[in-house]
Amino acid sequence: MSLDSPIPFHFEGEQKDEKVLIVIRAHPIINIGWILTSVFLLLVSLGMFIYLIFSGPVNLPFSLATAFIAILIWALIIVGIAFQQFLHWYFNLYILTNKRIVDIDFFGLFHRRVSQTHLFNIQDITYSKAGVLQNFLDFGDLRLQTAGTAPNFEFHNIPDPEGSQKHILSLVEQVTGNRFKNYGVRSNQDI
């Protein structure tokens, strides 16, 4: 990872001479909850659909066509909610450029927050992996402490937080020209 290997990624507010070096999203495993729920609810609707087709005569208080349409609407709503969950994961990004770190948080349909800090402001990078799942699948949290009153950055559930810490440290070193080892920058690992 170096300043000379940008990736083809662009975002709003990107400066002309700015190169995107790393784009990090949360580990896909965090989506397992809503994926399983959506699949289960879709299977329920499929089961009802199959039952209505292959069962014997059913004395319903409404027509069979209405029942099918209701099942279709149910499935459409489940797909819509699942899509919304996917967008929430997909557009929550941590971007590292040759100049700054940008944290894009997408909270809802029309609610997003963009935080950024220059690489010069980074003073401490700490990662943590807690629990069996995080250690087994190698994902965790990364905390970037910034100088002064600038807000700290926390990257949650990112894959390979140790590798990301090393990459960020390396890039900060290249940009700032400082030797972090000489200044005793901590690299803490919670075991």
Add this chain to the structure above:
Amino acid sequence: MELDLIKTFNITEGQDINLWIQAFLLVVLFFYSIFALLMNRQISILNKAIQTTRAKQLSKLALAQLISSLFLFIIVILMVIF
């Protein structure tokens, strides 16, 4: 095996439950279509803010969702009318 839901739920004969259910589905579809429209708009805004490789696929998915909801809305209206 015949399942008699009318007897099971003690529904009075003559009540047009079918129409009420269709009206309910229309209301649900109306609000869902608004949600799909908003999501479509939001994806276009997000794609402008963050240019990803999946921008086109996401836009197409959102559009498909909106078209599906409007299609079902029209189907239910036709069912109510006819």
